Amino acid sequence: MKYFHLIWAALFRRKTRTILTLVSIIAAFLLFGLLDAVRVSFEQAGQSANGAERLQTGARLSFIETLPFSLGAQIERVPGVSAVAYANWFGGAYQDAHNQIFTFAVSPNYIDMYPEFVLDAAQRKTWDTDLNGVVVGSVLAKRYNWKVGDKLPLMSQIFPNKEGSKNWNFTIDGILHSKDPNQNGFFDAIVLMHWKNFDETTPYNRGQVGWYISHVTDVNQSDRVAKAIDALSANSDHETKTQTEQAASANWVKQMMNIGLIVTSIMGAVFFTLLLLTGNTMMQAVRERTSELAVLKTIGFSNTSVLGMVLAESVLLLVLGGVIGLGLVSILAPAISAGSGGMLHLPSVGASSWALGIALALGIGFVVGALPAMRAMRLNIVDALAGR
Amino acid sequence: MKFLKGLLTLIVVFAGIAVFLVLPWPGLAAIVVLLGLWMALTRRGQQAASVAAIGIATLAQRAGSAAVIVVGIAGVVGVLVAMLAMAQGYADTLRRTGSDDTAIVLRGASASEVSSVLAHDSVVVIEQAPGVARDDAGKPIVSPELVVAANLLVRGAKNDDDMGSVQLRGIGDEAWKLRTNAKIIAGRKFEPGKYELVAGKGAQAHFAGLEPGAQIRIGSRVWTVAGIFESGDALDSEIWADAKVVGDTYRRGASVTSVFARLTSPAAFDSFKNALTTDPRLQVDVDTSQHYFSKQSEGTSKAIRIIGIVVGVIMAIGAIFGALNTMFAAVAVRAREIATLRAIGFRGLPVVVAVMLETMLLALAGGVLGGLIAWLVFNGYSASTLSMGSTGQLMFQFNVAPSVLWTGIKWALAIGFVGGLYPALRAARLPVTVALREQ
Numbered sequence: 001m002k003y004f005h006l007i008w009a010a011l012f013r014r015k016t017r018t019i020l021t022l023v024s025i026i027a028a029f030l031l032f033g034l035l036d037a038v039r040v041s042f043e044q045a046g047q048s049a050n051g052a053e054r055l056q057t058g059a060r061l062s063f064i065e066t067l068p069f070s071l072g073a074q075i076e077r078v079p080g081v082s083a084v085a086y087a088n089w090f091g092g093a094y095q096d097a098h099n100q101i102f103t104f105a106v107s108p109n110y111i112d113m114y115p116e117f118v119l120d121a122a123q124r125k126t127w128d129t130d131l132n133g134v135v136v137g138s139v140l141a142k143r144y145n146w147k148v149g150d151k152l153p154l155m156s157q158i159f160p161n162k163e164g165s166k167n168w169n170f171t172i173d174g175i176l177h178s179k180d181p182n183q184n185g186f187f188d189a190i191v192l193m194h195w196k197n198f199d200e201t202t203p204y205n206r207g208q209v210g211w212y213i214s215h216v217t218d219v220n221q222s223d224r225v226a227k228a229i230d231a232l233s234a235n236s237d238h239e240t241k242t243q244t245e246q247a248a249s250a251n252w253v254k255q256m257m258n259i260g261l262i263v264t265s266i267m268g269a270v271f272f273t274l275l276l277l278t279g280n281t282m283m284q285a286v287r288e289r290t291s292e293l294a295v296l297k298t299i300g301f302s303n304t305s306v307l308g309m310v311l312a313e314s315v316l317l318l319v320l321g322g323v324i325g326l327g328l329v330s331i332l333a334p335a336i337s338a339g340s341g342g343m344l345h346l347p348s349v350g351a352s353s354w355a356l357g358i359a360l361a362l363g364i365g366f367v368v369g370a371l372p373a374m375r376a377m378r379l380n381i382v383d384a385l386a387g388r
Numbered sequence: 389m390k391f392l393k394g395l396l397t398l399i400v401v402f403a404g405i406a407v408f409l410v411l412p413w414p415g416l417a418a419i420v421v422l423l424g425l426w427m428a429l430t431r432r433g434q435q436a437a438s439v440a441a442i443g444i445a446t447l448a449q450r451a452g453s454a455a456v457i458v459v460g461i462a463g464v465v466g467v468l469v470a471m472l473a474m475a476q477g478y479a480d481t482l483r484r485t486g487s488d489d490t491a492i493v494l495r496g497a498s499a500s501e502v503s504s505v506l507a508h509d510s511v512v513v514i515e516q517a518p519g520v521a522r523d524d525a526g527k528p529i530v531s532p533e534l535v536v537a538a539n540l541l542v543r544g545a546k547n548d549d550d551m552g553s554v555q556l557r558g559i560g561d562e563a564w565k566l567r568t569n570a571k572i573i574a575g576r577k578f579e580p581g582k583y584e585l586v587a588g589k590g591a592q593a594h595f596a597g598l599e600p601g602a603q604i605r606i607g608s609r610v611w612t613v614a615g616i617f618e619s620g621d622a623l624d625s626e627i628w629a630d631a632k633v634v635g636d637t638y639r640r641g642a643s644v645t646s647v648f649a650r651l652t653s654p655a656a657f658d659s660f661k662n663a664l665t666t667d668p669r670l671q672v673d674v675d676t677s678q679h680y681f682s683k684q685s686e687g688t689s690k691a692i693r694i695i696g697i698v699v700g701v702i703m704a705i706g707a708i709f710g711a712l713n714t715m716f717a718a719v720a721v722r723a724r725e726i727a728t729l730r731a732i733g734f735r736g737l738p739v740v741v742a743v744m745l746e747t748m749l750l751a752l753a754g755g756v757l758g759g760l761i762a763w764l765v766f767n768g769y770s771a772s773t774l775s776m777g778s779t780g781q782l783m784f785q786f787n788v789a790p791s792v793l794w795t796g797i798k799w800a801l802a803i804g805f806v807g808g809l810y811p812a813l814r815a816a817r818l819p820v821t822v823a824l825r826e827q
Contacts, residue, residue, distance in 0.1 A: 016716060017713055017716070017717070020709045020710075020712050020713040020716070021709070021710075021713060023705070023706070023709040024460075024705075024706040024707075024709040024710050024713075025706075027702050027703070027705045027706035027709070028703075028706055030702055031699060031702045031703060031706075034702075035699075059607075060539065060607055060608075061538065061539065061606065061607035061608075061637075061638070062536060062537035062538050062539050062553060062556075062607075062779070063537060063539070063553060063779070064502060064536060064537050064779055065536075065607075065638065091499070091503055093499065097497050097498075097499055098499060100499070155497060157497065157498055157499040157500075157503045158498070158503040164671075166496070166497050204505075235608060236608070237608065237639075239607060239608050241539070241551075251550075251551070252774075255552055255553065255772075255773075255774045255781060265467075265470075266467050266699060269463045269466055269467050269703075270463065270467075270703060270706075272459075272463065273459055273460050273462075273463035273703075273706070273707070273710075274706070276455060276456055276459050276460070277456050277460060277706075277710045277713075280452050280453050280455075280456045280713075280714070281713065283452065284453070284717060
């Protein structure tokens, strides 16, 4: 540590070069931070502790098939199930048929299943008694400037109402918020309507339920409970498939896109380039300073401390860039999330991303510094001072 | 004055980037030809050529730092090209699926096939509409189809949870007449009325057990895979079976989700559409199948493009600074040499052009290298996603099209332009006396 000022001075000996290199490193780590945030946000989907306690039961045939309403009462009697809620896909769109808004028709106790999001008690009371009411996610409310009490015209891409029109009119009774602002923002961007209203209004549903959500009393019993629920409808014409919410959303993400592969290949290209770039800078730096290093050795610095100083210089350069880059992500990610209006939810850089980033910076720093440091260590004083 | 100069340079930088990004290839060819003529014919040009020649000849001695430019830009271009090729492949697959002489009829305001419902009566009306082509027997070539989804185990599934969704299309005999590009490549067609299906080539590659003669379970029923078909478009990702059997299995009765009609000619579309949308018995949306499928791909391919460009821009910033670093170093090494040239009467312009030319050549090499790597690795690479408006996995292949490669090259040149400009200006501005004295 006592050599720190020496290392620092060496690093900024050629300001332009160091700063230019630093910007490249910052860009690389900025990209790393953003991509890692995307990867984490996909992996996080449903991975909360609450997600493990919830089982989703859907039709085994396919996700667009529905299940009979009577199944709910049967699921409730399965040992280990503490509560059952149900929901249907409404296929809502706002203003334009292609501007899709996640809209679910849900049972009265649906919100109780998700302690992650909160609804003001008074608003909840109004909604419970207003059959034609909906509650909307806070992000949607902000984007479209919806307020409690507003009329909300929604188009269903699938279901006509009694008059045969697919334009439905609702009243906004409440705004849903995520309890933890840094958590999964999915519920901030949905609209919930009453299942009863949906079922009574559209001639197409007739008592069918899209999927059931059951809360299990003991997480360790999830597998057994899931099998017991599926056994209820085995060999019937509406066989079910029950998974924990975690497994279901992991499967969903996997079907969407192989995020991990894309992120890894991009980062591979980025860090390979970075390796070459900083490696070149460090080689230049050591080559330029040959005579200075020889002087250091002359006045008594040992070979190993010269090696250590050059290595420390390259590690310092990388860590400096890495920290600034990841710091920028911490500022940018919330801004991007806010700017996209809920389309994209980037979590801020988490502890694991920081750790991975710093580890990468240290690793690259050592790899890059190794060759120039060896060179500096093996420097022959007489040759170096003579400029040979 | 200094501030004005800086501002001017910055404007040149942005103008340069803009020019390189929008330039069509004939424009670039023209610039190259003009530059060549200038170098061959004018005195200044010849000076520039000789300075550039020295720079390029000494590249071998600076292989390490030259590689920083080449590899840095190759990385940017490689990633950009791969992402754009993904978007391109996705959009192409869907665009190929339709044609302008087949129309698709959906229930009004339905965003996609799967959310639409049409009763059997509507199908009869659609068959009688004007502009519908007829086969040799005089029967209208109209295919009512029922699109649903089915869960199947994916290939290499470890347990029962590894299920993916595939689009299941219930069709009749007319579907084969309508889609002449769909051919059975193994096994045979399914027999009407039986629990038999044919699987698309893409679906076969993605899901387990879709081999001719094999039996698979969909829901509580066992189906026989009769054969494999290939159509070279998005339908390759589907499985097809008899519409009536699918309707029974999914409790849909005789209703369908969409009706495809072969038209006598693309020009017949307007009258066909008019007849159906004004018919009081129907409430439908009519579109050409080409427009319908292209529209389905819009959102996703745009999203992939934007991600690719954002990642590309951040990487490009890194690469620009890498290039700046290298070229500043190159100019610094040659400072005395450049000063000598200027002392014996060379002007600033040839020096600027020479340094720029060197950088751009390195950038071009990087662009070509990156494009080549992306092409070698990703052209034809198969990927799958859940597509908008579909209920199944859509298999598509990356398409490193010439237009995508060209975009990559343009990015490379733009990066080279910015990375070379500042070092070039520094080289030209360096006071001769200072540079000569420098060690």
